[in-house]
Amino acid sequence: MSRIGVITNPTAGSGRGARWGSEALTALSAHGHQIRDLSRGSWAASYEAAMEHRRGLDALVVVGGDGMVHLGIQVCGGRTLPLGIVAAGSGNDAAQSLGLPIHDIEASVRRIDEGLSGHIARIDLGVITGATVDHPSKPRYFIAVLSAGIDAAIAAYGSNLTYPRGPLKYKVATLRELPRFKPYGVRIKVDGTEWTQRCTLIAVANGTVFGGGLKVSPDSVLNDGKLELVIAEPLSRRSILKLFPKLYDGSHLADERIRVIPASTIEITPLGDAEGGDGAALPPAFADGEQVGRAPMTVTVAPRALRVLGATLAK
Template sequence: MRTIGIITNPTSGSGRGARRGAEAKATLAAGGHHLIDLSRGSWAASYEAAVAHRPSLDALVVVGGDGMAHLGIQVCAETALPLGIVAAGSGDDIASSLGLPRHDIPAAVARIEAGLRGDTVRVDLGRVTGGAVEEPASPRYFGAVLSAGLDAAVASYARAITFPRGPLKYKVATMREVPRFRPYGVRLTADGRERTMRCTLVAVANGPVFGGGLVVSPDSRMTDGRLELVTADGMSRRDILGLFPKLKDGGHTADPRVRIEQVESVTIVPEASEGAPLPPAFADGELVGATPLTVTVAPGALTVLGGRAQ
């Protein structure tokens, strides 16, 4: 018998979160495991409960979307505690990048069971430090993508709305944020190389997708020991409206104003002389904090139950 901590989000999805959480707990319990429910009604309280119980757990399981996976990552990063993900959210970019089932609780639990028998994958994480990183998890880790430009402004608005769901809500958020846009000023130091620029997008990718399946960095892999810095030069609102739809299949990478470079470390600093202030950064759809921030790769920092190296 294994002792498994489980965190669900019963308030999400107009009751769907509670139903999915209950199904996941029943399915895991049917496997003979001892479950400890660590759901506490808030991100911070659930995180603190999971950290307090961490020494007694054989695994942690989270049920929900990228926000719940992001929470689980904070608890398990750079420890021996493996993470199981029952993906049941509107985006599920982390689960998608790990080849995990989505919206199929029996299949997701079967992967977790296989992981408990040894079928696991070690994946990299992004590790974020800075004076304004949101507590209680500092440093902050992420699995998919950190956004710090217009992509962060879009993520912030998308996080605040409940309808529509999935990629469509990012389209709605984009249409809301683009009319407000002015190019941002930023100073980037990537693996010791510094440059300043007026930018539209600034993202650091550990996995290929964000925003419910938007392919921001097609060649990113969670097992290569590297991150990708994705930037786009300052653009007009008209050009942005032409660029953003190309994120659906990674077609934006053909635009000469878009640059993707492999890095191990990048520092993002607002540069007022170049343009507008940067919005607060988001990662895996969750607020991380205001810049300046430094992002470094944490190779092999997370063990995922039943995951696949993509």
């Protein structure tokens, strides 16, 4: 019998999360596991509960979308405690990247069982540090993509939308955010090489996708010990509108104004008008769809820092 902590999100999946959470708890119990429900009604409270009880667990399971996975990796990242994922949210980029079932409770529980029997994938995590990184978790881990430019501004707008949900929310947020866009002023330092520029999109990729299937860095691999900086030069609003549909198939990388730079350590420092620089101030950064704080921040990679039950990485 395995001792499993479970965190559910009642608001996941357009409000269907409460039912999915209940079904997941029932299924895990039916498979013979000893369950401790660590859901506490808020992200921070559930995190604290999981941290308090983690030493008495054989695994932590999160039920919901990418936001719940992001919570889970704060608890399990850099530790031997494995993470199980029941993907039941509006956005399930992490589960898709890990080859896990989506919106299938029973199949997800079977994968968790397989993981507890030894089928575990060890993957890298991005690590965010800086004085303004949001609590409660420092450092802040991420599994997929850190967004720090217009991609973050769109994520911020989308996080306040109650309708529509899922990938369509990102498209609506793009149309709403574009009219106020001005290129950002930044200082970037990648593995010791430093420069300043004005830019549009800034993303640090550990995985391939974000925002409901946007392939910002199609060649990123979750277990290669590297990150990729994706940065776009200043673009007009019309060019941005044309760019975002290309993110769904990765064809945006054919644009010579977009660079992908492999890296181990990336420092992002704002040089907007407020800092006496050239360009707009950076928006708050988002990772895995969750706000993580404001630059300046440093992003590094933690190789093989997360154990995921039943995951299968694409070759």
